[in-house]
Structures are given as C-alpha cells and as structure tokens.
Amino acid sequence: xxxxxxxxxxxxxxxxxxxxxxxxxxxxxxxxxxxxxxxxxxxxxxxxxxxxxxxxxxxxxxxxxxxxxxxxxxxxxxxxxxxxxxxxxxxxxxxxxxxxxxxxxxxxxxxxxxxxxxxxxxxxxxxxxxxxxxxxxxxxxxxxxxxxxxxxxxxxxxxxxxxxxxxxxxxxxxxxxxxxxxxxxxxxxxxxxxxxxxxxxxxxxxxxxxxxxxxxxxxxxxxxxxxxxxxxxxxxxxxxxxxxxxxxxxxxxxxxxxx
Amino acid sequence: xxxxxxxxxxxxxxxxxxxxxxxxxxxxxxxxxxxxxxxxxxxxxxxxxxxxxxxxxxxxxxxxxxxxxxxxxxxxxxxxxxxxxxxxxxxxxxxxxxxxxxxxxxxxxxxxxxxxxxxxxxxxxxxxxxxxxxxxxxxxxxxxxxxxxxxxxxxxxxxxxxxxxxxxxxxxxxxxxxxxxxxxxxxxxxxxxxxxxxxxxxxxxxxxxxxxxxxxxxxxxxxxxxxxxxxxxxxxxxxxxxxxxxxxxxxxxxxxxxxxxxxxxxxxxxxxxxxxxxxxxxxxxxxxxxxxx
Numbered sequence: 001x002x003x004x005x006x007x008x009x010x011x012x013x014x015x016x017x018x019x020x021x022x023x024x025x026x027x028x029x030x031x032x033x034x035x036x037x038x039x040x041x042x043x044x045x046x047x048x049x050x051x052x053x054x055x056x057x058x059x060x061x062x063x064x065x066x067x068x069x070x071x072x073x074x075x076x077x078x079x080x081x082x083x084x085x086x087x088x089x090x091x092x093x094x095x096x097x098x099x100x101x102x103x104x105x106x107x108x109x110x111x112x113x114x115x116x117x118x119x120x121x122x123x124x125x126x127x128x129x130x131x132x133x134x135x136x137x138x139x140x141x142x143x144x145x146x147x148x149x150x151x152x153x154x155x156x157x158x159x160x161x162x163x164x165x166x167x168x169x170x171x172x173x174x175x176x177x178x179x180x181x182x183x184x185x186x187x188x189x190x191x192x193x194x195x196x197x198x199x200x201x202x203x204x205x206x207x208x209x210x211x212x213x214x215x216x217x218x219x220x221x222x223x224x225x226x227x228x229x230x231x232x233x234x235x236x237x238x239x240x241x242x243x244x245x246x247x248x249x250x251x252x253x254x255x256x257x258x259x
Numbered sequence: 260x261x262x263x264x265x266x267x268x269x270x271x272x273x274x275x276x277x278x279x280x281x282x283x284x285x286x287x288x289x290x291x292x293x294x295x296x297x298x299x300x301x302x303x304x305x306x307x308x309x310x311x312x313x314x315x316x317x318x319x320x321x322x323x324x325x326x327x328x329x330x331x332x333x334x335x336x337x338x339x340x341x342x343x344x345x346x347x348x349x350x351x352x353x354x355x356x357x358x359x360x361x362x363x364x365x366x367x368x369x370x371x372x373x374x375x376x377x378x379x380x381x382x383x384x385x386x387x388x389x390x391x392x393x394x395x396x397x398x399x400x401x402x403x404x405x406x407x408x409x410x411x412x413x414x415x416x417x418x419x420x421x422x423x424x425x426x427x428x429x430x431x432x433x434x435x436x437x438x439x440x441x442x443x444x445x446x447x448x449x450x451x452x453x454x455x456x457x458x459x460x461x462x463x464x465x466x467x468x469x470x471x472x473x474x475x476x477x478x479x480x481x482x483x484x485x486x487x488x489x490x491x492x493x494x495x496x497x498x499x500x501x502x503x504x505x506x507x508x509x510x511x512x513x514x515x516x517x518x519x520x521x522x523x524x525x526x527x528x529x530x531x532x533x534x535x536x537x538x539x540x541x542x543x544x545x546x547x548x549x550x551x552x
Binding site for chain 1: 438439441442443444445446447448449452456457460461
C-alpha cells in the first residue's frame with residue numbers, strides 16, 4: 001500500500017504546475033460572471049475559491065479547466081499562454097460536484113477511461129492499465145471495488161472514484177468543484193482531512209470551489225474570497241481571518257454557515 | 260404508521276375500500292372493452308387466416324405479389340429506420356446539448372408527423388415530386404421517378420416515422436445532462452470517442468425503444484404510403500396495401516394471412532417494448548440517486 005502510493009507520487013511529482021490567471025472577463029449575455037479576475041497558484045499549492053453562489057467561482061474553475069473560455073484575459077500554465085487550449089490538451093483533473101461518473105461503466109472502467117483513450121506513444125498496454133488502476137484505487141482507499149457500478153457506491157466512495165479517475169491521466173493540476181457539496185456533514189469532515197493529506201503527498205497544484213468558509217480556511221494554503229464576479233481578497237487562512245480586506249470578507253468569514 | 264416511514268408513498272389503508280359493486284363494474288367494463296376492441300379482432304385475424312387450413316395460409320405467401328409486398332416492406336423499413344436513427348441522434352444531440360436560435364421551433368417540427376394526417380403527409384410528396392408537382396419537370400427531365408415508385412414510399416415512410424427515435428432520445432439526453440461527456444473530454448477523449456463510449460451507451464435502451472416503435476410503424480404505415488404508391492401489384496405494394504387489395508378482391512384467407520404477419524410484428528414489438536421499459540427502469544442512474552455517506 002505504502003509502496004503503491006509512493007510510486008504514484010513519483011509519477012505525478014514531476015508534473016507540478018504554476019498557474020497564472022490574468023484579468024479574466026466572462027459575460028453571459030447581460031450577466032457578468034467574472035470581472036477582471038487575476039489569481040496565481042504556485043507549484044503544489046492548494047487554493048480555495050470561496051464565495052456565495054453566483055460569485056463567479058465555478059466559472060473561474062471551468063475556465064482554468066478549459067470547459068469554458070473567457071471573453072478577455074489569459075490563463076498561463078507554467079508561463080505558457082493556455083487560454084485557448086482545448087480541454088483534451090490541458091491535462092487537468094476535474095472532479096465535478098455530481099462526480100459525473102460514467103454510470104454504465106464499472107469502477108475499473110471509469111478509472112481506466114483516461115488511459116484507454118490515449119493515443120500514440122503514450123498508450124499503455126492492458127497490464128500497465130490494470131496496474132495503474134489498482135494503484136490508484138489503493139491510493140483512494142477503494143481496493144477491490146473494481147467491478148462495482150457507480151450506483152452501488154456511497155457518495156463518499158463515488159467521490160473517491162472520481163478523484164482516482166481524474167488522477168489517472170497524471171494531471172498537471174487538479175480542479176475540484178464543490179467537492180463536498182453532495183455529502184453529509186460527517187463524511188464531509190473525514191474527506192476534508194483525507195483530501196488535504198493526499199494533496200500534500202502528491203504535491204499537485206489544486207484549486208477547489210466552496211461556499212463553506214470553514215472548509216476553505218481549514219484545508220487551503222491560500223483562500224481567494226469571491227463576490228459579485230470579483231476577488232475581494234487573496235491570502236492565507238490566517239490573513240483572511242485576522243485582516244479581512246473588505247467589509248464583505250469580514251462578514252462572510254464570520255457568519256456561521258447555515259444549512 | 261411505521262410502514263409510512265419506510266415507503267415514501269403511503270399505501271391505501273386496507274380497511275377503506277371502494278364499494279365492491281363499483282370495483283367489479285369498473286373491472287368488467289375495462290375487460291369488456293379490451294375484449295371487444297383488442298382480443299376479438301386479433302383472434303379474428305388468425306381465425307380467418309387459418310379458416311381454410313394451414314396449407315392455404317402458407318400458400319398466401321407463395322404468391323409472387325405477396326412475396327414482393329413482404330420484400331418491399333422489409334426494404335422500406337431497412338432504409339427508413341436507419342435514416343431516422345441517424346436523424347434522431349443528430350436532432351436529439353443538438354437539442355439536448357446546445358442552445359441555438361429556433362430550437363423550440365425544431366422540437367415542434369419533430370412532432371409534426373404525429374399531428375398531421377398520414378394522407379396529408381403522402382400528398383405533400385405528390386405535390387413536391389409528382390409529375391405536376393414543384394420538382395416534377397426537373398425529375399422527368401432527369402428520368403427519375405419518385406412518386407408511384409419505391410423512393411416515394413421510402414420518403415413518405417421516413418416522414419411519418421421520424422419522431423419515434425428523436426423524441427425518445429431528446430427526453431433521455433435532456434434528463435442525463437452532459438457532465439459525463441465533459442468529464443470524458445477532460446480525460447483526453449476526442450469528441451468521437453466521447454460519443455461512442457459515453458453518449459451512445461448511456462442512451463442505448465432508449466435508442467432501441469425508439470427504433471422498435473419506429474420499425475413497427477414503418478412496416479405498418481398505410482395512409483401516407485397509399486397516396487404515393489400507385490398500387491402497382493408486385494412493384495409498389497407494401498404489406499398493408501397488399502392486404503387492402505386482397506380484401507377488396509374477396510380473397511379473405513390471403514388478406515388475413517398477410518394481416519397476421521403485421522399482427523405478429525405488433526405482438527413481437529410489444530414484447531420487446533416491455534423488455535426495454537423494464538431495462539430502462541433497472542438501468543443505473545447514478546447521478547439521480549441520493550448520496551448516503
């Protein structure tokens with residue numbers, strides 16, 4: 001188990017990425033989702049995009065992923081302008097809020113998907129695919145779940161399968177959209193620590209979107225607080241808590257989350 | 260009370276019952292109606308077809324006009340069903356996954372063949388491609404015959420049956436959303452791989468369901484085909500048209516023997532349809548299930 005995890009970490013470690021987001025503007029008709037948003041993330045950093053719904057955080061995540069494109073502004077991966085790069089070429093691991101597991105495929109097929117659609121030299125043979133999937137399922141603590149179908153898994157298990165599937169392609173960055181949104185409070189707390197540990201081990205640059213300030217402050221290396229299509233403040237959790245830059249941040253951080 | 264906690268749908272309380280006379284009355288009426296309008300006609304078809312023995316029954320299929328009608332029906336279905344399968348996939352993909360101007364108009368037009376009388380559907384093609392129609396002079400100059408020939412029958416059948424696959428798929432694709440497709444793309448799959456490995460397998464039972472209904476209608480269509488066929492025996496008669504001709508010639512055994520083929524097709528369609536409905540209910544719908552720790 002420990003060996004499997006280490007070898008996987010080695011595989012990913014060399015692929016760390018610095019992300020720069022510059023002056024993004026994104027409008028949907030008359031509605032502005034992002035209004036000149038800039039943001040950096042260093043190698044291996046865990047960055048939370050925190051804000052109320054409609055603040056633009058998911059749009060920002062989708063633009064970094066290549067699922068959406070900005071009207072103005074740029075996204076740089078390790079200094080290379082990747083704003084218009086197709087999602088297939090970005091090598092990003094995206095975990096959807098609903099997990100979006102392929103419902104007609106087993107856990108094995110789900111995790112192997114990214115490996116099986118590879119072409120040319122990158123392509124792995126069957127045995128290599130099997131090894132990678134076994135390794136990844138050990139990494140997300142679901143060994144032996146290969147033949148289950150998504151609807152036979154609990155919410156937390158589905159999320160870990162989605163994570164393993166995203167990690168299978170050795171992504172340059174990891175993007176998580178409301179990773180705990182669909183889970184109940186107890187599982188949420190457990191997975192929070194687990195994902196934080198995993199991210200620290202893998203040292204993969206990670207963005208995650210959340211509307212829960214406690215989650216953001218507890219997990220992230222840095223937090224970007226968003227409101228009304230802008231970033232109000234970026235800083236470490238202690239900076240955000242001790243020196244809120246605006247009245248909105250002050251209020252949002254200190255309001256108890258209500259569900 | 261405890262049963263209400265387990266099942267979200269409260270069951271009717273066993274002690275509160277409708278009067279027995281009312282229940283028996285309703286059941287009797289429903290059964291009598293089915294017997295009168297479904298069971299007796301179906302039984303009559305086979306009874307009349309076999310009235311003069313099995314030999315006469317099978318002789319009806321030896322007749323060259325009868326054989327050509329069966330062949331033409333199979334040919335028309337073999338062209339119309341794949342066409343509507345491809346059209347249905349394109350239309351449902353476009354409607355479920357993209358926003359574009361005129362989308363609701365397109366959805367409305369897909370339902371048009373259900374709303375319009377089949378005879379009118381046939382007449383549209385006569386007006387377009389008939390010898391005195393819009394394209395008539397052009398077609399006769401090229402020596403191409405559409406009306407009173409097989410191409411016209413195929414066109415009319417495609418028109419009448421195109422909603423089946425499209426409607427079924429639009430409903431399914433809209434319900435399933437496109438997040439799985441986005442996930443596939445993010446994992447490096449091309450659009451083509453995403454379609455074959457994700458979109459199509461997700462919709463396969465609904466697709467088959469649409470194809471089965473489309474096929475049943477394509478083989479059984481009478482009105483639209485009757486208008487464009489010209490009723491040339493051995494050339495442009497499908498099974499339903501052939502049945503009518505035989506019946507008008509007082510050749511009842513042959514008419515009912517041919518009709519029994521369509522009836523068997525209908526029964527087979529019902530069986531496959533029930534199976535597919537069962538499969539679609541049983542199919543995993545991961546994203547619709549509630550999460551539980």
